[in-house]
Amino acid sequence: MIAKIEQLLKEVEALKASNAEEIEALRIKYLSKKGEVSQLMKELREVPNELKKEVGMKLNELKNKAQERITSLKSQYETQDTSADELDLTRTAYPIELGTRHPITLVKNEIIDIFSSLGFSIAEGPEIEDDWHVFSALNFAEDHPARDMQDTFFIESHPDIVLRTHTSSVQTRVMDYAKPPIRIICPGRVYRNEAISYRAHCFFHQLEALYIDKNVSFADLKQVLLHFAQELFGKETKIRLRPSYFPFTEPSAEMDISCNICGGKGCPFCKNTGWVEILGCGMVDPNVLEANGIDSNEYSGYALGMGIERITNLKYQVSDLRLFSENDTRFLKEFESAH
Known part of the structure; x- marks a missing residue:
């Protein structure tokens, strides 16, 4: 189980995303109720007592690393500058559609x-x-x-x-x-x-x-x-x-x-x-x-x-x-x- 956690730690450190949808998909994969970390938490009950402390510490490290990495990706995506090529200069300044009188x-x-x-x-x-x-x-x-x-x-x-x-x-x-x-x-x-x-x-x-x-x-x-x-x-x-x-x-x-x-x-x-x-x-x-x-x-x-x-x-x-x-x-x- 420790080997699996080590493998996931390497995956988490290498995570990349180019848009909000990909970031959300990573969050679901690793941190949701049915994600990788949650599944390992359930398997912790089957680990021998003498190994539970070590495995538990590794799991917490994996969870913290995953949260930090996904938060970092979100921050990078939200603060990155939009290039001039992506600006739609014809778009209205008032995107909310106004109502009309009956x-x-x-x-x-x-x-x-x-x-x-x-x-x-x-x-x-x-x-x-x-x-x-x-x-x-x-x-x-x-x-x-x-x-x-x-x-x-x-x-x-x-x-x-x-x-x-x-x-x-x-x-x-x-x-x-x-x-x-x-x-x-x-x-x-x-x-x-x-x-x-x-x-x-x-x-x-x-x-x-x-x-x-x-x-x-x-x-x-x-x-x-x-x-x-x-x-x-x-x-x-x-x-x-x-x-x-x-x-x-x-x-x-x-x-x-x-x-x-x-x-x-x-x-x-x-x-x-x-x-x-x-x-x-x-x-x-x-x-x-x-x-x-x-x-x-x-x-x-x-x-x-x-x-x-x-x-x-x-x-x-x-x-x-x-x-x-x-x-x-x-x-x-x-x-x-x-x-």
């Missing part, structure tokens, strides 16, 4: 900037809401379909508590404590009990706006909508308003913009109509004002709301809504240049 965030921030320039401030509220702020304060009838389980997520143990279906609940909360004039935008995540597909999801993002003051008219709303559309989609964008119905506005309308892909000439994206619907709007129903403690004889206002995913689809032609929530880095990298 397309939903990009579009949301762009919309917020447009309304902020018009004097709107941001208001936020809870995603877990009560029936009053989501439905009753917004003039939803007791038997309105939106209150059904197939449209809304209810908390089973508290039937009066729901996941908000629209950010209009933030508007009602602001009207609880603020006095007109009120000029706010309400961005946030909302939830609807819908089957997930390429065109629908059980959660998505909305941004709503509310303006209440004296003598607010539908003409004011139309001017804001035109400014918003042209700022977001380009100065050539046209808008049209179609009569619609929402419990919290009267009169109500849906707004279309001229298709930003074909320029209003007609294409598959706009179903050859030249128009694409992007939001709903209208004058705040007097019942909503009164329910929230605002005198409808003195004040009037308008409200509008849009799905941010819908706007993002129009700007970037994303064909599948599920891509927005799957966190596929290949999809997110496509928006690096959109910052």
Whole structure:
């Protein structure tokens, strides 16, 4: 056994390595739990008692020499100068890849900037809401379909508590404590009990706006909508308003913009109509004002709301809504240049 130790001592003294991988391989060969030194330590138990002291001393010498030699090789490798030939002068000084903003965030921030320039401030509220702020304060009838389980997520143990279906609940909360004039935008995540597909999801993002003051008219709303559309989609964008119905506005309308892909000439994206619907709007129903403690004889206002995913689809032609929530880095990298 002493002869084997002497042989290993000669090997250890002659050890050489040219890179970190070779050094690690030597460490494993000689010093790991299954390495040469460990195996000899196990065999020490079988050595006659009169030889154990001598063999043990030799083993310790081998272990120390192996550790010193491998440490020395590491030190030489880490401190050696890199030659000019090995330098990659084209390599970036920042090897850590930077992240990118999510397309939903990009579009949301762009919309917020447009309304902020018009004097709107941001208001936020809870995603877990009560029936009053989501439905009753917004003039939803007791038997309105939106209150059904197939449209809304209810908390089973508290039937009066729901996941908000629209950010209009933030508007009602602001009207609880603020006095007109009120000029706010309400961005946030909302939830609807819908089957997930390429065109629908059980959660998505909305941004709503509310303006209440004296003598607010539908003409004011139309001017804001035109400014918003042209700022977001380009100065050539046209808008049209179609009569619609929402419990919290009267009169109500849906707004279309001229298709930003074909320029209003007609294409598959706009179903050859030249128009694409992007939001709903209208004058705040007097019942909503009164329910929230605002005198409808003195004040009037308008409200509008849009799905941010819908706007993002129009700007970037994303064909599948599920891509927005799957966190596929290949999809997110496509928006690096959109910052």
